[in-house]
Amino acid sequence: xxxxxxxxxKENFNxxxxxxxxxxxxxxxxxxxxWPEIEAxxxxxxxxxxxxxxxxxxxxxxIFVKKNYKLEEPKPTSPISGYLDRIEKLKKNNxx
Numbered sequence: 001x002x003x004x005x006x007x008x009x010k011e012n013f014n015x016x017x018x019x020x021x022x023x024x025x026x027x028x029x030x031x032x033x034x035w036p037e038i039e040a041x042x043x044x045x046x047x048x049x050x051x052x053x054x055x056x057x058x059x060x061x062x063i064f065v066k067k068n069y070k071l072e073e074p075k076p077t078s079p080i081s082g083y084l085d086r087i088e089k090l091k092k093n094n095x096x
Contacts, residue, residue, distance in 0.1 A: 021057050029058060039069045046071050 023044045030040035043064050047057060054060065064071050 026057070026061070029061060033065075035065055036069075039064075042069070043071070 023041065026044045027037055027040040030037060030043075043061055047054075047060070060071075
């Protein structure tokens, strides 16, 4: 008998997005949109190097092009970072 936690974990693992694109698909998508092929290769290598398992790579590619062919990893933030910023602003304005 499998514990419910283990069963749920296995179920969720199976639901994760699969990498369902390859370099050829990416280059065809870039050619179709009249974007440079070399940028398609750079984009593909970047996505693969980060081991992102996403089925929304076309959306990410459009963002890549809008940002002038630059992609960056999202900056990590803590759950209270916005709260701390507001406290500091209030202190500066002598409202706290």
